[in-house]
Amino acid sequence: MSNSFKEYYIDPYKKELKAQIVDIKENKIYLDKTIFYPEGGGQPGDRGYINGYKVVDTQKDNGKIAHFINEPFDLKIGDSVIQKLDWTHRYSYMKMHTAQHLISGILHSSFNVATVSVHQGSQYLSIEIADNSFSKENCYKVEDISNDKIIESLDVSYLEMSKEEAQKLDLRRSIKVDGLIRVVKINNADLIACGGLHVKNTSEIKRVMFCGVEKIRKHFRLLFKVGESAIEEVRKYDSIIKELCTLHSAKVETLVECEKNYIEKNLEVEKQLRSLKKENANLVLNSIIKENNQNVIFSDISDYNIDFKDIDLNVDKAIFLYRREDEILKWYVYLGNSYKNYDFKDLRVKVLSLIEGKGGGKFPSFQGKGVYKNIENCEKAFLGYFNER
Template sequence: MTIKRYYQDAYMNVFQTEIQNQQQDENGAWYVVLEETAFYPTGGGQPHDTGTLHNRNVINVEEVNGEIRHYIEEPIEDISTVVEGRVNWDRRFDHMQQHAGQHILSAAFIEALSYETISFHLGKEILTIDLDVSNITETDALKAEALANQVIQEGRLIETKWITEAELSDYPLRKQPSVTGEIRLVLIPDFDYNGCGGTHPRSTSEVGAIKILDWEKHKGHIRLQFVCGNRVLKQLHQKHGLLKELTGMLQAPEESMVLTIERLQAKQKEQEKAIEELKEGLLIYEAEELLKEAKAHEGRTFIKASFVDRPIRELQKIAQHITSRRNETVVLLVVQNDEKLQFVAAKGSSPRVNLRTVAQNVFPLINGRGGGKESFVQGGGEALISKEELLESLTNQI
């Protein structure tokens, strides 16, 4: 039986009908199929409607094999009765604004720049269209946006019309419809002609406004983010609130906020540089203290130490400073960071020892790996032994 699709009159949000059948899908979710419906099923880049059906919440609407399934939270006891459906109007009207806005913006890009839209997605917060170009400038975006908002402000009629395939050539469509048989057109005369089964308002003025937010390259095309209608006001409210909060935190008026942030960033870089220099000084001091405690053995000076919760980069710098000061030194430093053991081994020019071989011999003890050269290696693995045991194993290899 053919389902009468009331949702093609976008303003119908309350209706009465009978149930064709009620059952569960393969996942156990309950759904009903109606004789007529005003609920829009997901499709054409537009999400489904929500609402209620016989006081059951409609949480999803999908078209499967020609039938429109209304998924409900719990089954209806008596399916022989006439049921009332109520579409969530706020969600429906939002989708009407967004979908019509997409038609208008896509047509504006063609009219102003000859940029074609190749895909569309209506998300919960923003919309996206993919433009068949590899690059776009801010001037391009503003030009299309201005034309789109001009069309909205002119309050042009948005018409819907059913035609046959034979009549398609009578209309300058943006792209050829993918459906056959009777085809539904959504028209803004002298501006946009498009095959579409989605919900739209009766006038461009009801779209309210369009604002492009951002764009990025995506698979060789440009993916453009934008909002329409009440979402523009929501974006403005959110961004104004954020801006107000930032002006308070920075103690700077809105018009000088960028300059204030640039100054803070420059000051932060100076402070980070100063801190880094102080850290370098502390590491050199630490290295010199370790040199004082060095012990000589068979013509070599051994320096060994273990640490907890330190970046291995600091151990590298300590080892490099020591070996640059004393050619006869061998430096073995171990650190435990959480459940990980790491080590650095370095030597000056005098000791005849291959530290790469030393490292390879101890890696099995910690399921570790690493790399380096004969005079300087680093590595790490699991804390299967203590840091002291790892340090002793490194010493024994030498």
């Protein structure tokens, strides 16, 4: 099949077109001509509508183009239909893809760095380069040169020729396909065989912004924002920084220093709080132990704000503490020196099983969760377990 049914090549700006259904397979529709670009070259497949039914993806399918509709549809072969593109989606990827040409062209001509692979994601345009030492300064230079070429309003044009003819040109990358070759030319910026969709003029890209580097295998992957998303990114960070400045009553220049001081103070306060909580826990427990005046103690500490991890007892007693949280019971068992030889597994069977207790620990303290039930039986069992010996 020739390329004549690929209307997106004839006019990439066409947003609506009448066509006829030539085939239907399950959720895939095939048309005699289409404005829907199928996924390829790092660019996602188009979305939109066919007679109002949502096209969620477009994919190449053995020389044909499949439009995916994931809802029940009332269409049959031979029907005349109206196709409508999700133009916002398509146009943003046309800009992103053309920006990728500019960036890869600059990497090639000004830095002698080859592009290995590209991905046009919903967040970033990522370009994997055959280099793992490309500096940040150079990334910013690439950004600046790209933006200069956007301002220069360079035309994007196409040349169709045989593979032999194309191979005579100084293309950025060798040709991987056979047949008629479509060469994309951006004046003084890029010359390469490409089957993707591009904007007519670089000014449509508006701007590119370098956002960072990721390491991938033995290469670098450079991340960029393109067009409106670059502007949104700058505005997003600007508003975050201004909010932080207000919160800290600081100027931008001192914001990092302020934040470091804040974190440091916060750590100090947390340390003091932890120490106070420990002190409080042990004061409360020592008073419970004193009041109880027994060697084996079973006590509800639900009314006290005590964290088990703050408990640091040093008494020769067997103590069972619990805290009720709705239907859940959190338990803590402490065994002083005289109880060192008791087998916790046995205690688990005879006492903790009554509250479906789970958990563990090591001498002298054990803790876990259970269910709030049978608490009186559990108390009897615990007191009995130690008092009878």
